[in-house]
Amino acid sequence: MKLFIALGFAALAGALIVSEAVRAQGGPSAPPAGPPPSAQKAAPIDLTGYWAAVVSEDWRWRMMTPAKGDYASVPLNVAGRRIADEFDPALYGGATDNGSLGGGAGEGQPVEIVPIGRYQVSGIIDCRAYGAAGIMRMPTRVHISWQDPNTLKLDTDWGQQTREFHFVPGRPLMNPLQPTAMPAEGGGRAAASLQGNSVAAWELPYRVDAPFFQRGNRPGPAGRGGLGGLAAQIGNVGDTGEGGDLAVFTSNLAPGWLRRNGVPYGERTRLIEHFQIFQDPSGASWFDVTTQVIDPEYLTGPFLTSSDFQKEPDGSKWAPHPCKQVTKTGATAQ
Amino acid sequence: MDICNNAARFSRLTGGVLVVAAFLAPHLAGAQGFLDGYWALSGNEDQTEYGPGADEGDYTGLPITRAALDSAHTWSSELISVPQMQCEPYGVTYGQRAVGIMRIWEDHDPYTQQQSQIETWVTPQPEHRHIWMMPHPHPPAWAPTTWDGYSTGKWVGNVLYVHTDMIKPYYVTRNGLPLDDRTTMDERFFRYGDVLTDIMIISDPAYLSRPLVESKEFNRLPQGASGPYPCRPNDEVPRPEGLLPMHLPGQNSLLQWGPVRAGEPLRAAQGGADTLFPEYQESMKTLPPNPKLADVEKAEKAVVSAGGQTSKSDSRPLQ
Numbered sequence: 001m002k003l004f005i006a007l008g009f010a011a012l013a014g015a016l017i018v019s020e021a022v023r024a025q026g027g028p029s030a031p032p033a034g035p036p037p038s039a040q041k042a043a044p045i046d047l048t049g050y051w052a053a054v055v056s057e058d059w060r061w062r063m064m065t066p067a068k069g070d071y072a073s074v075p076l077n078v079a080g081r082r083i084a085d086e087f088d089p090a091l092y093g094g095a096t097d098n099g100s101l102g103g104g105a106g107e108g109q110p111v112e113i114v115p116i117g118r119y120q121v122s123g124i125i126d127c128r129a130y131g132a133a134g135i136m137r138m139p140t141r142v143h144i145s146w147q148d149p150n151t152l153k154l155d156t157d158w159g160q161q162t163r164e165f166h167f168v169p170g171r172p173l174m175n176p177l178q179p180t181a182m183p184a185e186g187g188g189r190a191a192a193s194l195q196g197n198s199v200a201a202w203e204l205p206y207r208v209d210a211p212f213f214q215r216g217n218r219p220g221p222a223g224r225g226g227l228g229g230l231a232a233q234i235g236n237v238g239d240t241g242e243g244g245d246l247a248v249f250t251s252n253l254a255p256g257w258l259r260r261n262g263v264p265y266g267e268r269t270r271l272i273e274h275f276q277i278f279q280d281p282s283g284a285s286w287f288d289v290t291t292q293v294i295d296p297e298y299l300t301g302p303f304l305t306s307s308d309f310q311k312e313p314d315g316s317k318w319a320p321h322p323c324k325q326v327t328k329t330g331a332t333a334q
Numbered sequence: 335m336d337i338c339n340n341a342a343r344f345s346r347l348t349g350g351v352l353v354v355a356a357f358l359a360p361h362l363a364g365a366q367g368f369l370d371g372y373w374a375l376s377g378n379e380d381q382t383e384y385g386p387g388a389d390e391g392d393y394t395g396l397p398i399t400r401a402a403l404d405s406a407h408t409w410s411s412e413l414i415s416v417p418q419m420q421c422e423p424y425g426v427t428y429g430q431r432a433v434g435i436m437r438i439w440e441d442h443d444p445y446t447q448q449q450s451q452i453e454t455w456v457t458p459q460p461e462h463r464h465i466w467m468m469p470h471p472h473p474p475a476w477a478p479t480t481w482d483g484y485s486t487g488k489w490v491g492n493v494l495y496v497h498t499d500m501i502k503p504y505y506v507t508r509n510g511l512p513l514d515d516r517t518t519m520d521e522r523f524f525r526y527g528d529v530l531t532d533i534m535i536i537s538d539p540a541y542l543s544r545p546l547v548e549s550k551e552f553n554r555l556p557q558g559a560s561g562p563y564p565c566r567p568n569d570e571v572p573r574p575e576g577l578l579p580m581h582l583p584g585q586n587s588l589l590q591w592g593p594v595r596a597g598e599p600l601r602a603a604q605g606g607a608d609t610l611f612p613e614y615q616e617s618m619k620t621l622p623p624n625p626k627l628a629d630v631e632k633a634e635k636a637v638v639s640a641g642g643q644t645s646k647s648d649s650r651p652l653q
Contacts, residue, residue, distance in 0.1 A: 052611055052612060053611075053612055054547060054610050054611065055395055055609075055610050055611075055612075056395045056396065056397070056546055056547055056548060056610055057379050057380050057395065057548060057549070058379055058380055058381075058395075059394035059395030059602075059609070059610075060394060060596055060597075060598060063394075063395075063602070063609075063614060063615060063618075064597065064598070064618070066597075067596075067597055072381040073377060073378050073379060073380075073381040073384075074378065075378070139611070139612040139614070139615055140612050141612055157612070158612055158615070204491075205491035205492040244491060245524070245526075247526075274524070274526045274531075276493075276522075276524050276531075278522045278533060278535075280520070280535045280537075280545045280547065281518070281520055281535065281537050281545060282537075282544075282545060284545075286547065288522075288524075288531065288533055288549050290524070290526060290529060290531045290549075290551060292529065303378055304376040304378045304529065304551045304553070305376075305378050305379050305551070306379075306531050306533075306549040306550070306551055307549075308533070308547050308549055317613070319612070319613065
């Protein structure tokens, strides 16, 4: 009797081992030998094209320069609030209490004459509001294109910034906190910048218990995937390769602003973003980017938002607006 | 001996079943259980909706029609203190956008163990949804609409698609912007690790000029809890029996204070699809300045002390 029970358990253990082995090898559709396909070729979703931010959330804090000290919803710590409270609306052409215009050209400089008053429409937007941690929350159009087969480029018209998402086929990211700074020419760490260094990976439908990035890579019928990880096993279409999103991890950032009224983030900030596409009932295409800003210097916890962009047929509405670097002595275009 | 033979047969059968089950397990698992658990709404967006609710007259960032605006101008914030409305739950188009916790769990067909429905419970205002994942009869057109509507869902990859209709008329926001009973909502639930994003696409032929897209984030609560909703109405504000707080059309004097205090151009505070796009940052520079807040407050006080209401000018063009 004991023998039969032991044999039963042995059968179960063997079955589990075989099952895991099949999964580990990618099953019957194991990827072919050879170099992994480029990120462009492996893309499960198409993010290229022109897109416009549609500001139906946080309108007051995104379309205008919020009032000084208005950092509602941002988990700022004491140090962060201290810096945010130093914002000087007079430098940016914002509203003033008496209805007249503020400055906009720097302390002691001529006032920028624009027909605004008593509400927070900036004459000038500081470039720090267009750093990587804040830019996807700003009202702007973006143009996404492949700079090369493994680099996705995102340009903005407002702020005129360029973000580069670098893929490394065949070398998956397993730890979101690992250093990602790109080495500078000649060795060493690249200088921090407004857009920092971004590494990217396609995420295919994944198991919840899989590692952080690269959750699933069973190549679909179009040869998708190939960046390492587990097989796609989720849902009724998991094996067909449908679904997936773009994960982007950014670090090596220069200090910037989460909002255009000087709500700060520091140089130790890391950024985790997930880009996903969807359609509305009218058939219009959108992408959503869910953003986690992790800043141990000025935030008490992750700042979590998601922003939505609607696809446009072409770049006819593209309207470049340079940001400016504002100092006490004046404002200069970037 | 017979006992031994039966045991052997049982063991062989069990082993065979377990072998098959072990092979099938990863595939049957699918997306089932993918969203299960407690999720806390992140409070990093739309602070006014999570907290006090938007002020009367503040409809920024909403693609509403002129009809919606006219209706909202008759709404009074005193309505929430009317006993008959104190315990009114949030509609399905709003519950996930308000402060609270959402519990998600799944039900299975007892015979096939396939996912039959996904249920959600949103607190503090009760919202219990049934998202049917298997064929289920749609209510007839004459059936009463409900706060939670009728929802069907499907998995696409590991993204949950949900369509909801038969929704009882509720509000776009808690300051009186209405939704029609023809409203539908399409949702996409994305999970990224311990973060859940619910993209809500709300369509209403009467009060929205284009779909309203709201995307909300939730953080997973490993040990969450959600309580019941023991709401009991009370007479919180003495008022004559039968009095329903409202503003007559064109006579709401309370529409300017909120936007002016927040520094929003009065025209932008009236919403509209054109205010949602980046180019509106340029358009705003051509708008007339707001009145001074002190003047607005002075006018309101005068109206209140006189026991009446002033009319307001409304320059927004018809859409």
